[in-house]
Amino acid sequence: MSALLKLEKIHCSYDHREVVHDVSLHANKGDIICLLGPSGCGKSTILGAIAGFHPLDKGEILINRQSVSRPGYTLPPEKRRLGMVFQDYALFPHLNVGTNVGFGLRHMSAQEKDQRVQDMLQLVGLTDMTKRFPHELSGGQQQRIALARALAPQPDILLMDEPFSNLDVDMRERLSSEVRDILKQHGTTAVLVTHDQHEAFALGDRVGVMHEGKVLQWDTPYELYHEPNCRFVANFIGQGTFLQGTVLDPETIETEIGIYQGNRAYHWQQGSAVDVLLRPDDIIHDPKSGLRAEVVQKAFKGAEILYTLRLASGNRLLSLFPSHADYAIGDQVGIKVEANHLVAFAQN
Ligand code: ADP
Ligand code: MG
Numbered sequence: 024m025s026a027l028l029k030l031e032k033i034h035c036s037y038d039h040r041e042v043v044h045d046v047s048l049h050a051n052k053g054d055i056i057c058l059l060g061p062s063g064c065g066k067s068t069i070l071g072a073i074a075g076f077h078p079l080d081k082g083e084i085l086i087n088r089q090s091v092s093r094p095g096y097t098l099p100p101e102k103r104r105l106g107m108v109f110q111d112y113a114l115f116p117h118l119n120v121g122t123n124v125g126f127g128l129r130h131m132s133a134q135e136k137d138q139r140v141q142d143m144l145q146l147v148g149l150t151d152m153t154k155r156f157p158h159e160l161s162g163g164q165q166q167r168i169a170l171a172r173a174l175a176p177q178p179d180i181l182l183m184d185e186p187f188s189n190l191d192v193d194m195r196e197r198l199s200s201e202v203r204d205i206l207k208q209h210g211t212t213a214v215l216v217t218h219d220q221h222e223a224f225a226l227g228d229r230v231g232v233m234h235e236g237k238v239l240q241w242d243t244p245y246e247l248y249h250e251p252n253c254r255f256v257a258n259f260i261g262q263g264t265f266l267q268g269t270v271l272d273p274e275t276i277e278t279e280i281g282i283y284q285g286n287r288a289y290h291w292q293q294g295s296a297v298d299v300l301l302r303p304d305d306i307i308h309d310p311k312s313g314l315r316a317e318v319v320q321k322a323f324k325g326a327e328i329l330y331t332l333r334l335a336s337g338n339r340l341l342s343l344f345p346s347h348a349d350y351a352i353g354d355q356v357g358i359k360v361e362a363n364h365l366v367a368f369a370q371n
Pocket of ligand 1: 037038042060061062063064065066067068069
């Protein structure tokens with residue numbers, strides 16, 4: 024399948040300062056892709072380049088196999104068939120919901136327009152709100168209206184820049200999975216930009232983790248979590264701790280809590296010191312295990328408890344226990360490692 028959206032080795036700058044370096048990624052029709060990274064890493068600049076607001080220094084952007092951006096040429100935004108949703112909703116305050124959603128629908132009869140507005144409101148689950156004004160809606164409802172408005176002209180690609188940042192945590196989580204359902208149901212191809220890992224994982228089929236203008240890893244949420252390709256990604260995504268290990272052979276590393284065999288071969292010399300990444304779900308409760316650790320901290324998460332454990336060496340681990348395995352600070356608990364993935368990095 025040829026990609027609907029393709030970025031090929033793009034570079035962007037402001038006043039000769041390059042802020043996006045050599046970024047490549049693609050989305051097939053119906054994919055939701057996501058750029059995830061800390062503030063200032065270049066996410067909005069890339070979105071601006073896709074939208075046609077920002078020219079390229081090098082590289083090329085293709086939409087439907089048509090070259091839309093390359094050095095010296097930028098197809099104007101209004102010719103790209105894109106929809107956009109931003110953090111601040113940007114609904115017209117003096118227009119009611121129906122008029123807001125219908126705003127971008129030119130060249131349509133009044134009847135067709137009405138029908139499309141109703142379809143879009145149904146898609147986002149707000150059919151009875153047509154006559155309301157933006158200030159009469161909650162933040163989450165406003166953002167769903169902004170989504171309906173962006174989707175109404177049936178864009179080829181929907182661009183979303185931190186669309187949930189202004190919402191409280193509960194609403195953000197609920198809305199991000201709702202929006203994923205809406206986009207999937209509608210078959211929309213979308214690019215989401217966010218600094219929030221939970222949002223990226225809740226929405227993205229594929230996520231690019233960015234740092235200082237580069238995409239460090241372009242992968243599924245599962246791969247990013249379990250197979251981070253560098254320390255930055257390992258630290259940025261999810262929780263975990265590092266334990267020092269010694270390489271026994273390309274697939275085997277020894278640590279103070281055992282010898283682990285992985286599913287990938289490393290190219291280090293036997294005997295080299297490395298850091299092994301252990302996720303909380305890699306360390307499991309095993310009352311019968313001879314490997315013991317002391318509880319130093321606990322955080323109740325509902326179905327699970329996240330324990331911080333201290334090994335005899337003083338090194339710490341994070342571990343998720345089912346929540347009925349309720350221990351107190353200072354208790355000794357039995358643990359074992361159950362990791363399908365062996366992720367390790369050379370020591371600096
Ligand atoms: P993000 O969206 O990931 O927070 P941006 O793409 O907005 O990052 O910014 C990337 C870099 O470009 C930052 O260093 C930022 O300060 C700089 N930058 C963004 N917009 C402008 C601008 N209009 N003029 C100059 N520098 C800018
Ligand atoms: Mg931004």
